[in-house]
Amino acid sequence: MRKLTYFVACSIDGFIGAPDGDASSMFAFLDEEFLGYLAAQWPDTIPVQGREQLGLKGAENLHFDTVVQGRASYQLALDAGVTSPYGHLREYVASRSLGTSPDPNVTVIEEDLVGRIRELKAEEGELGIWLCGGSQVAGELLDEIDELVIKTYPQVYGAGMPMFGTGFAVTDFTLEDVRTFGNGVVVRTYARKR
């Protein structure tokens, strides 16, 4: 079984963005040390424009060969004129409204999202599946998530878009790794307790 990993950025109080999803306040923490860490350890998660700037064009994928996004998250790329933000991965976008995929590298999942993710997890392969977000899709896929990698930025939002758009239910995880950075960012890795 391949792992489904929710690799996500959030505030101290667990919001992945403002109430409308805007997470631009977090960009201030992409300094040399933290960006260097992301480029070295998580190059797979850097979108096409960033990869060029960071000299990662053609870099090997270290964790993932597939990314899953909700349409609202993917819309940010479309609005910027990019139809394949993670062209170095197989891209899946959950959407009932998109219709035909705007890019040959992007597969639209219209029905049975959980079933499609289970099929992807059941494939053979060394690399895993990155659940990019957002909140709604992460909430629907919570039961399928095997690992959390949470980049916590030292900011309190007070309100905003939760990490999981779902109802109350306790799900246990085991802390596997913690990395701290000079600018106050903390990256925690948790494994799902099954």
Ligand SMILES: NC(=O)c1ccc[n+]([C@@H]2O[C@H](COP(=O)([O-])OP(=O)(O)OC[C@H]3O[C@@H](n4cnc5c(N)ncnc54)[C@H](OP(=O)(O)O)[C@@H]3O)[C@@H](O)[C@H]2O)c1
């Ligand atoms: N901080 C971070 O690391 C991070 C990461 C990712 C995203 N974000 C933020 O998250 C925000 C978006 O999150 P969100 O919760 O609003 O939306 P989302 O989860 O990205 O996308 C929701 C959309 O996905 C589609 N969808 C959901 N469930 C589906 C299902 N079962 N089958 C088929 N399609 C399904 C629907 O698209 P249709 O309407 O087309 O049917 C739905 O409107 C963005 O603003 C982004 O900035 C933050």
